[in-house]
Every structure is written in C-alpha cells, then in structure tokens.
Amino acid sequence: MIRRLVVAVAAALGVVALVPSAAQAIPVCKSGYACLYQWYADPEHTQFNGFRAVNCDGSVDSSGVQSGYLVFGQARCNSSY
Numbered sequence: 453m454i455r456r457l458v459v460a461v462a463a464a465l466g467v468v469a470l471v472p473s474a475a476q477a478i479p480v481c482k483s484g485y486a487c488l489y490q491w492y493a494d495p496e497h498t499q500f501n502g503f504r505a506v507n508c509d510g511s512v513d514s515s516g517v518q519s520g521y522l523v524f525g526q527a528r529c530n531s532s533y
Contacts, residue, residue: 479524481506490523491516497523 481487487506493499502516508529 478522479526481526484529485526486529487524487526489518490525491518491520492523493520495521497521 478489479487485506486508489504491501491503493501500516501520502514502518504512504514504518506512
C-alpha cells in the first residue's frame with residue numbers, strides 16, 4: 453500500500469519542496485489530497501530517515517525519524533469512488 457502511494461504521488465507530483473525541516477514549517481496536507489513527506493539525513497537525499505503518508509481516506513502511515521531534509525509531494529485524490 454505504501455509503495456502504491458509513493459508511486460502515485462511520484463507520478464502525479466504537483467509540488468515538491470526540498471528544505472531542511474528546521475528551516476521551514478512542514479506543509480499541511482490539504483483536504484482532497486494524498487500527501488507524502490520523506491525526510492533525509494543529508495541534502496543529497498542519500499540517507500533516508502523516515503516518512504509520513506497521509507492517504508485519501510485520512511489514514512496516516514509513518515516510519516522512521518521525521519527530521520532532517522524534507523521532500524514533500526501531494527496528489528489530488530480521485531473523487532469518483
């Protein structure tokens with residue numbers, strides 16, 4: 453399920469923010485969107501720290517450490533369920 457969300461967000465990526473999480477507030481996941489937050493230990497994104505995924509149904513999956521350099525992606529949810 454997480455892999456599908458990552459692929460869907462990557463395929464329909466609308467906005468990407470590459471910033472250290474300490475330098476900027478974490479973006480809010482808007483209603484009607486699936487969001488993927490990925491944190492890396494380094495600016496080159498070679499050492500993965502953790503992630504948080506907010507799914508279209510509002511459920512949240514997360515793992516690892518949520519600090520470091522943030523990569524944020526979002527995709528509009530399909531409203532034809």
